[in-house]
Amino acid sequence: MEVTRILKILKKRWPNPGAMEIGNPYQNLVGVMLSARTRDEQVLKLMPAFFRAFPTVEKLAQATTKQIENKINTIGMYRQKAKNLKKMAGQVMRGNDGKVPKTMKKLVELAGVGRKTASVVLVASFDTPAIAVDTHVHRVTNRLGWVKTKTPQNTEEVLLKLVPDQDKHTINQVFVKHGRYICISKPRCWACPVRDLCAFQKKNFEAPKNAQAILDDIDRREKVLEELRRQAIG
Ligand code: SF4
Numbered sequence: 001m002e003v004t005r006i007l008k009i010l011k012k013r014w015p016n017p018g019a020m021e022i023g024n025p026y027q028n029l030v031g032v033m034l035s036a037r038t039r040d041e042q043v044l045k046l047m048p049a050f051f052r053a054f055p056t057v058e059k060l061a062q063a064t065t066k067q068i069e070n071k072i073n074t075i076g077m078y079r080q081k082a083k084n085l086k087k088m089a090g091q092v093m094r095g096n097d098g099k100v101p102k103t104m105k106k107l108v109e110l111a112g113v114g115r116k117t118a119s120v121v122l123v124a125s126f127d128t129p130a131i132a133v134d135t136h137v138h139r140v141t142n143r144l145g146w147v148k149t150k151t152p153q154n155t156e157e158v159l160l161k162l163v164p165d166q167d168k169h170t171i172n173q174v175f176v177k178h179g180r181y182i183c184i185s186k187p188r189c190w191a192c193p194v195r196d197l198c199a200f201q202k203k204n205f206e207a208p209k210n211a212q213a214i215l216d217d218i219d220r221r222e223k224v225l226e227e228l229r230r231q232a233i234g
Contacts, residue, residue: 003146006194007167010174013193016226018124018173019044022233025100025125026057031232032117033084038075044228046074051234057098061089084112102126115156120172129168131159136179137171143183145199181218191215 019040020031030050034043050071054060060068068082075081088110092100100121101107107118119132131137133152137159141147147158163171182188189195190207191214208214 002197003163004167006144006197007163007170007174009193009197010178011170014174014177014222016177016222017229018120018176019225019229020120021124021173022047022229023051025121027051027232028125029088029100029113029117029121030060030085032120033088033112034072034075034081036081036112036117037077040225041228042075044225044232046072047232048234051232057089057092057100060085061093063089081112087111088113100125102128104130116152119156123169123172127169129165131156131163131168132172133159134172134176136183137175140175140179140183143187143198143200144194177222181221188214 020028020035020043022028022031027047031043031047034046053067053071054063063086065082065086068085069078072078072081072085091110092098096106101110102122104115104118104122107113107121108115116132116134119130122128122130123132133156135152138149138152138155141155141159142149146162147155149155149158159171160168178192182192187200187204188207189198189200189203190205190211192198195203195205
């Protein structure tokens, strides 16, 4: 099947796990919540100190919003995120015996948790087939011709039917990286390993003069990200 084939090729190109595939469900959930509209690098950098201060969901629930703010004030929307984290931790302690829920229905009831966040947690922490669709996944799958959709929500609905269960966990991992580095707004089809399988009409095969420097920089950024992810896991 073409979907499986393309994912296999992209998995070879982007072998590292997603940046927020870290540690246990609690750490995973916090990481994804913090990463909303924030660069993964910034979130990964603050994680070791964050989890030293709040090693469990119980400790997070006991902290004041101010204490949480102080640990995340290097990232955007930190006040709102601190509020959500505190509320989420309280909900998990009260309603779920201190354990991060394992179902979409229960996850999206938590403060600050939407379907995208919930899907990442389901896939990364509970090995449950789900698809987290962000702008990268939405753009790349439209260009490939897998979906013809206007919104990430529609894309998620179509992909959930289209992609075999065993491949669902790969979607977010490879398309986020592919969308960030190669299938950018002016796509770098000249460097794309799935260009022969892609339906996009306006492919860009013109490699710039500094093509090699661009590719080297992508590899460097991926290495930095993976190192930060490992440090975050501890
Ligand atoms: S060929 Fe171009 S448009 Fe298609 S997935 Fe690759 S980079 Fe994106």
